Amino acid sequence: MTFSYGAALIVLGVAFWHDVKSMIIPNWLTASACAAAWIYSVFTGGVEGVLKVLLGTAIGLLPMLFLYVLKGIGAGDVKLFAALGAWIGAELIFQLFIYSVLIAGMIGVVFMVVYRPFFQRVFTMILSSVLPAAAGRMGFPRVWQQGTKFPFMLAVAPGAAVAWYFY
Template structure:
């Protein structure tokens, strides 16, 4: 119960700050991490600490490579690691799968509803048709389209909420 309250509190705070300022603050993550470790020890003993540390490592490992490649912010990585520290490795794996689905849907929505969608689709069509005849046409997607980002903490929080309400790992 206490761990669930901590999870929901952190997710709501991080969701709001990520939407508002595109940041997930360390002053939320680090105290919550210490509280998660402490609560897991109090509630479950040393096995709770082990499970919490394994969940932390799993959450960190899942987003570490995208972060190192520049596709993810450090706050997103720390948030997923914190989710693992609160609820454990199996929960963070379920969260990661759902996070990927939700993040993909958000990205697709951004592509579909961003200004100039019809022009981009027409350009893609002409490029594909031109390739059939060996023609080299200009790029269908401009560089400005590749630089668009969105707050991925929304997808992480959505994945964690979905994993919680789907009973974590029952769908794996």
């Protein structure tokens, strides 16, 4: 694994933690990761490295910007993909985008099925039988209370694993 992929993996891990915890990917993470990738490319790749990092940033940014305009994802996800694209390059970030969107679609279908009241009652009955004390306090997970919203990183993390595996 090269330094670039290791850096991208660290950025991905920190973004995952923040997104799952608060559904926000902080600007300090995306901005510093993108700037670090640009600086790294200047010192290690020269002009060719700069062109590679700019193309990776653009390919990470543009498709995600389209999803953001359609209100499918948040702005932090857009900036994260731009930063990841700067680290891993245009080809791999595009594959990551495709796999993440496909996995997010599968998660969305599962949420549409599970969000229905029947499945909520079944979930509560199962939870009550396994953890009776927790069932009353816990209720439904926060994700279900918000409708079909979920942290996009739940799709990006497995999407990254698939993209790296097939790359």
